[in-house]
Amino acid sequence: MSSAFAQVAATGPLSLVQDLGRSGAAAMGLSPSGALDRRSLLLANRLLRNAAGAAGLEILLGGLRLDITAGAWVAVTGARGLVLLNGKPCPLNTALFAAAGSVLEFRVPDAGLRYYLGTAGGLAAPLLSGSASSDLLSGMGPGPLRVHDVLAKHPARTPACPGAAGATAAAAGPPTVKDPPHPGRALALRITDGPRRNLFTTSAWRTLTGQEWEISPDSNRIGARLLGTALAQREGAGAQLPSEGMVTGALQVPPSGLPTIFLADHPVTGGYPVIAVVRRSDLDAVGQAGPGQRIRFLAPPR
């Protein structure tokens, strides 16, 4: 059972159905996928009294325009920017009612990269291994939105407003609103040892934690590539490393010595050594960090 509530009039660069991702299928080669900024999707669902894992839209850099065909409660979280409901700026991080016939438009964000749009009841989308997420690496899942696509929601359990109108994030309890990373300030990411730290020289670890890295424009949902001073591997190390399972947040170091932070759509296995792993809760900010964003890695003292 689902009911249509909107039609896509413009997609923007990349608008995807995402939830909290899938598990249980990695051994079959399926990435976890799911929202890059999980906290913001959770917030949208919290505002709408949805289940935490309800599907919403992840809207990269705005550009999405939806014709609302049936009234629906929605909430926009994540990136900060101009979102228009019938041409009027609408508040973010709040449950609001989009009436039938209205138009919801997302402009390019002022801060952050990805808006999240939740809808009361959650978006209806086919499940693969328990998740509606679109996986860009394998092409599995619903795939990017296209013009004329119809969005449907699961019928909400209660027909009325899901929360008090204008319910704020604070009133709904955690997770609270968190500002996207400031482009002018280095984003601090906490790391712990990766499984192959011993394949790197001690000076490589100092190089990793002692410099500010920069996110490359060549980054996406699969990984954030980093620019900086390359990490040195021990002589001959890693050349014989057979492929092994990879985790979200892994700092995988290819022969170039420039690490990639693996994000939700990362390959399930990989053959390059992982020097360190970023804490899960710090990855939400990476999903909102654009090219040129400076990054500093914080390691626990040894």
Added chain:
Amino acid sequence: MQLTGAPEPILLPCGDGAVLAELPNLQAVLGYYRGLSRSTPAGLLDLVPAARTVLATFDPDRVSVGTIRRWMLGTTPLQGSVLQAPEVVIDVRYDGPDLAVVAHHLGLTEAQVVNVHSSSLWTAAFTGFAPGFAYLVTDHERLRVPRRNVPRTKVPAGAVALGGEFSAIYPAASPGGWQLIGHTDAAMWGSGNGPLTPGDALITPGTLVRFRES
């Protein structure tokens, strides 16, 4: 407790939601993966077997890394014969463009390559590269061949291939560097009806595979 002679896995750190177990060889990985799969703790998300390792990912809000490590250290390997492994038969037409090259490299005739490939019992060790792409091993390495120097930009879905010690079936059209010895019409992923589930993968780690010439 480990069984006598069973290799103890070495547990490596892998962030706040995973532990990577390292084992001496693929055979040990298979047995250990089967053992782990038999009884998984609440909060475990995924097990990813690979050539020398098994990765366990978990939800740190639901289970502690200590519990996961104890479970991994306390798990004994389970050999294939103990388990009722699913078995699939794949009908193959051995008409791959690299069959002659493979035969030449191995010093066999094409018919002998086909015979060895189709008379061996293969086991899906792990997946990777693409969803449904299973690395198949058997109890000999008589078909070990190098990958192509120049990968093909497009390998068709259903291509049956050899690469290193492994055989595999390409689940979808993709680039690929393995030697193509035949093709099958069997679908590797998805029945095409209704929502997909992991059960829709024809071959998963542990599946026994026989190839039948058609």
